[in-house]
Amino acid sequence: MNGKIFIIEDEPSIIQLVQHNLEKNGFIVSSSLNGNDGLKELKKFQPDLLLLDWMLPDLSGIEICKNIRKDNSFKNLPVIMLTAKGEEEDKIKGLDSGVDDYLTKPFSFNELMARIKAVLRRSNPNTVSDNLKFDDLMLDRIEKRVFRDDQEIKLGPTEFRLLEFFLTNPKRVYSRDQILESVWPNNVNVESRTIDVHIRRLRQSVNLKNKKELIRTVRSSGYSLI
Amino acid sequence: MNGKIFIIEDEPSIIQLVQHNLEKNGFIVSSSLNGNDGLKELKKFQPDLLLLDWMLPDLSGIEICKNIRKDNSFKNLPVIMLTAKGEEEDKIKGLDSGVDDYLTKPFSFNELMARIKAVLRRSNPNTVSDNLKFDDLMLDRIEKRVFRDDQEIKLGPTEFRLLEFFLTNPKRVYSRDQILESVWPNNVNVESRTIDVHIRRLRQSVNLKNKKELIRTVRSSGYSLI
């Protein structure tokens, strides 16, 4: 069993217990003690599954869940909700907000483990498109779409391939020759300056207002994401 | 998915939730809040499947189940029993009374749906037509019909196969080659441009007025639903 699991839960003892046991089972685990932190951390951590407490000090689990579903890159993130006993009638709301499964506290770790496995198995490999992500950028290779923070960015074919190429190794600086070899079809001959123009086009599309520059020019070396 | 489902369950919130979601998935649903009413309604409704609560105000789920099995017309009616947590050890008794599957509350709707499909498929493979849905579009593979928001759309054979193919993985972008391989009979040789023409024909049929475009062109890559 492998995969990354994120926990949002305000009870430290539960976090400790669950995290420890999950890690013993080969998962990579991270966690937050409240909703707002959780939502931020989530993006950095890019988990394969989320364990979400129902009652949190700031946001409710429901609110978090709805929030998550709005985010394109987490549209398919499986969520298991942890509810305390007696909150059961609220379940209706929970199901509509897109929770995949429930677990009522107190629960045994085996029980949790079984649910996690089931949910991960269920999260259909077909629907999980392999996305490339970097910062607030997301490129969906299956659907051929690019988003920056949920806002779709329309790219031409070459711009798309160019961005896709950079995203396979973000931060790495590529020379114009390397870019040509990888992004252009073999045995085409284009001026290396052509890349500059395409970089400009990509920049124009990707650099939405209020967003920081994503493509760095490294003088005399090439370009990279940053 | 179609079929008639009857629910006997004394908790109105659960009925509401389940009924609403099942109907959204194309089932016809009726319900009763107690065992005696349920048994009567059942005969009128003639369901294809019964969701049965374990603990009811008058009769227990077990008793109802045994009762049903005596009736010749319901001898093979599939039953899924809903049990509350903690009644688990009683399951053994349940199995003897002819229940087809169990679900422990609380359960997610996805879980319920999966069980329903499984049980229906097992008991009556013919009545379970597996429909493909996307947005307001519905394609019935059994009856070979297509609807958009209840309005039937007449398609030619190739258009039908084409749409069917797209619906197995909506949003995913397929190249013309992939489309050719999957939609056309093997070893036929048709120009790849032929697809464009069929796409146009499909678009013309599927894009009713006041409806948004359903087929996306991804330049230099192919087509997808959107």
Add this chain to the structure above:
DNA sequence: TTAATTTGTAACAAAATTGTAACATTTGAA
């Protein structure tokens, strides 16, 4: 059989993409 429908292709129209040149601006070394 005849009539209707479906299908593939060619031909042209429309739209989007691409490469390059030409000029502007920035950068960093001397």
Add this chain to the structure above:
DNA sequence: TTCAAATGTTACAATTTTGTTACAAATTAA
């Protein structure tokens, strides 16, 4: 600071890709 090299920017024509239509051949229904 000065200047040459590197990069940014723009406009545009050529090319590629897709949309659309018409039509004849093939298939199916009546």
